[in-house]
Amino acid sequence: MKEIFEISERLIDLTSVKFVRDFIRLFDHPDRMIGIKGGRGTGKTTLLLQYAKIISPEIRKIYISLDDIYFSEIKLPELADEFVKTGGTLMLIDEVHRHRNWSQELKNIYDRYPELKVIFTGSSMLHLTEKTADLSRRAVIYNLPGFSLREYINITSQTSFQPFLLQEILSDHLKISKLIREQVKPIQKLHEYLEYGYYPFFLESLESFPLKLRETINVVLEAEIPYLTGIERTNIDKLKQLLYIISVSVPFKPNIQRLSERTGMGKNTLKAYLHYLNEACIIHLLYSEKEGISLLTKPEKIYLHHPNLQHCIASSHADLGNIRESFFLNQVSQNHTVSYPEAGDFLVDGNFLFEIGGKNKGSDQIRNINNSWLALDDIETGLNNSIPLWLFGFLY
16 A cells, blocks of 8 residues: 555646636535535636645645545544554545445544544535435535635736625625626626636636536436436436436426426436436536425426536526526525525525626516615626625625
8 A cells, every 4th residue: 555655646746737626625624524525617626636736744644536436445543543553644536436335444543543634525415315414423524615706817817816705795885896806807708708718627728628527417317316316327318308308498397397308308307317316416407496396396497507618518598597596596695595585596595696697687586675685797787786796706
């Protein structure tokens, strides 16, 4: 296993720090076991390697990825035992969901080696395996989304804007938008971001971004979802067909009967597949606040997870209204509960009602409703209850 330690150290040395997310501060939390889950392509691996580079060189660390064939027969406690005996204090474990019995083995490591800190990453679908219960009292698990508009602007414009609370944006949007406009052109940055700014690999090449995003989607459909849910590989084509239908139709209120007939799936199977795509951060299911959310609950509306996916999968069918709504839903839902209301487009935290539209959008649909707001595209500054759409990209 000495060979593994040497390989991981070289890998860390060869990894350049391209961006450092605010999220990395969570790694300094005193908890001895931290889990990071998120959609494929959001930068989990890079985050681990960045942390390995910026912490003190006096800390003996190891980075391993459990999708390596080497770990098909190696148990993590055995590796941890040898690592601790040689002075190791930090284990960075990537792709944890690809290892059999990962939850039980991490639990054993936590119980046996109190001097060892473990940070691991896994799929956004981790909880679907129902294996995290063993770690519920030991590991703190966070979700890593793609870049927010704020993060994209900071990286591409060398700015240092901090996130704002939703209540701050609602009450002080004039002041906040003026502060931001003094340094960047937010509408220009929003247009860039909607096309390619959510997934960190845009930093490598804008030309190859669509290809890499399609490859990421294929890995999720062909490997990650089947591996974690037990879907038969013979049904992968149906999963792809369902995603394509959604891509050229979003946002729409799904007719489960019609979708079932078109895809050749039973209704319950169809609802389950929609749920898997949602958990894999490919689509976003919007539910009524009056309905409980379960595997077989019918969503009120379906969106793609982020506008980048719309541009990649079905750019010829990209609808501006859909892209606006998808952006708002993606950014706001990271830290807030968003549901489908009886009037308007989105209900946030059961209290704030939003209607999304262009700069000439009126408030007729939400007039006389308390705590109602317009989130408008193509405006730099708002007025009263009209707020620039781009400003909701500064919530995280």
